[in-house]
Amino acid sequence: MKVFTAADLAACSYGDYIEALRTAFQGQVTAPQRFVDDTGPATTLLIMPAWDQRFTGIKTVTVKTDNGPLGHPTVQASYLLIDNETGAPVAVMDGTELTRRRTAAASALAADYLAAKTASTLLLVGAGALAPHFARAHAAVRPIKRVMVYNRTPEKAVSVAQEIGGEAISDLEAAMAEADIITGITSATGPVIKGAWVKPGTHIDLVGAYKPESRETDAAAVAMSRVFVDTRDGALHEAGDLLMAQKEGQFKWDAIQADLFELTQGKMLGRKTDAEVTLFKSSGTALEDLAAAAMVYLRAS
Known part of the structure; x- marks a missing residue:
């Protein structure tokens, strides 16, 4: 199983992320409504699964609104990518960096049609x-x-x-x-x-x-x-x-x-x-x- 750090994710351009999302929205991907619950006064937990013909992925996210004064990111996440053919995990990724880049890419994708x-x-x-x-x-x-x-x-x-x-x-x-x-x-x-x-x-x-x-x-x-x-x-x-x-x-x-x-x-x-x-x-x-x-x-x- 490969491990992808934030630096590894940064090796792909924003254009790469935008086009990956464009292709996904044009194809067949199943993404159930995510699980969201407040696990503490300043903490929200999100669990986000999705799958297509080739891969299944699961992201876990914690949103800590009190992290700013402590010098920690508000959003922290991890991502697990699974090969559907074998059911084996093939990659674990820095979900925080993945979230930042795909979130920006989604808005840029929309702006490509709307701005x-x-x-x-x-x-x-x-x-x-x-x-x-x-x-x-x-x-x-x-x-x-x-x-x-x-x-x-x-x-x-x-x-x-x-x-x-x-x-x-x-x-x-x-x-x-x-x-x-x-x-x-x-x-x-x-x-x-x-x-x-x-x-x-x-x-x-x-x-x-x-x-x-x-x-x-x-x-x-x-x-x-x-x-x-x-x-x-x-x-x-x-x-x-x-x-x-x-x-x-x-x-x-x-x-x-x-x-x-x-x-x-x-x-x-x-x-x-x-x-x-x-x-x-x-x-x-x-x-x-x-x-x-x-x-x-x-x-x-």
Whole structure:
């Protein structure tokens, strides 16, 4: 059995991950609804299985919201890849790095259908470990020339901006007026990205809220957008931004335009006009982990 470290996973480009996910969404992968439970006041456990004809994969994830002050990652994970022909484990991988890269790749894949072709200014709302990955993944599908970074702790925004050659900003409203793509990767439970601040033609990419009672946008941002999701089932269970907007009477579930299956298979159109606002809500799916893990394993074999 091979062991893949974070460095091994970084050997594959963001384009490699994006295309692996595109192929998976176009194919036949089974990914049951993930198991999620709070195992402590600040700890959530997720177990995510998926399989296709060749491989089965299982990811275990712990989300520790109190890890920041301790200097540890909020999300920590491991991944086990199994060969279906023999039933034997063939690889174990750094699931934390795998999660970061496939999550960024999923949003970039969506942006390839939903962001304006000329989108060149990216705003990262949140400066955690995911932020650099999103900057690089979006740059793999759009001509990103400027990256702004906002965080409630300004020092973190400065650190990430220095790492990726971007700029830390303190005025979120002003930054949103300039951004072509806005990525929300926060741990916020209440609205940070507000519809009143979104300019025409923006693509909103929401990743941070992963529970039905948490959100990064207000209902106005959802109401003004053509809404897309990674999977409809995952969104129905966990997309707090959409669920809470629905509860407030600003969104109806049948208003979802398409998921990544329909977009990648050409069954539904993505962006239609330069002026429309598009919104992609990523809840995460084990399909993405399996696709990414299998790609890394096969490239090393």
